[in-house]
Amino acid sequence: MVSYGSGLPGGIFLPILTLGALNGALMGQIFIMLGWIPATYMVNFIVIGMAAYFACIGKAPFTAIILIVEMVGSITHILPLALVSLIAYLVVDILNGAPIYTSLLQRLLKNKNQQLSINDLVTIEIPVLAGGLMEDCLVQDLPLPPKALITLVKRSDEVLIPSGDLVLRPGDLVYLRLKKANLEKIKSLGYELN
Template identity: 70%
Template sequence: MIIVILLVRFVFSMISYGSGLPGGIFLPILTLGALSGALMAHIFVYLHLMSANYALNFIVIGMAGYFACIGKAPFTAIILIFEMVGSVTHILPLALVSLVAYLVVDLLNGAPIYESLLERLLKRKPAHLAMSSMITMEVTVLAGGMLEDQQIRDLQMESNSLITLVRRSENVLIPKGDLVLRAGDIIYIR
């Protein structure tokens, strides 16, 4: 039964991850790790290599190993599972399994799941969204400053800059060329 649950969980995780839809991957990683540990524990118990009393330890250690492998973050896995379990009896096995899992995935040139997700997200970003990455600056007109009592048309600005609006106390003003800036005005430049 554990094999079936593990395979179904793995297939659904692949479908979820491959679909590109936003969603959590943290809980599926821990679930697959726990199921892998439970499967190994049942195999060892079935072969009479281990007492059934240690099955829970395999589940806990399986979560840490799988997380360290998929996330390539062994120390995060150790601390995370240690906090979840709340017992120091698992620290040494957690550390050993997490570091071995990290070394194996590193030797096989595996990429961390979160970096892979970020790269895929950045590749899917449409080119027309480049305009949305422009920065809007807020500039406050200071009393006695260079901008006070200047008309917008007289401001020396970069050629690709645009004043989008001017806020004067509670009022929002349209930035026309003949608008005279006063102390306390906030200019929004894009």
């Protein structure tokens, strides 16, 4: 909570591994106290706990296996890591858990009111016609739907940056990025679309 909530770089990678190691140590300690395993296997439980926790939180079992094998520097744990990581992944999948990074991104976008999918946007090309609505008009004075963005203006072979004081001339092509839902609004404003 502190690592991610602070907003500082570093994210939640280390806390995930730490919590996994703690869970593995807890399970190992329980098994040792019950006399089911000797104390020499405690390190194995810590390593396997990290992989299992990372696999279920990130929903990335193969990444967890490779990451922990690389951290440990030995392939002796690869079979138990694979088994436990896949089981952890399946349990989270059955419980309809979402990957942590996807969940955090959705929450971030929701908090910023930016739940706009790339598929909801479209770029259209509008020609500036002689005698038309856009002829000799400043870019800043164009009537546009909310959150529409002029990305560039082409004049002959030249690409112009669409600053507010750019005057549009007949023959220019204006590239506009907007929501698909606003396409009809653009037509109703009197723009001719290519």
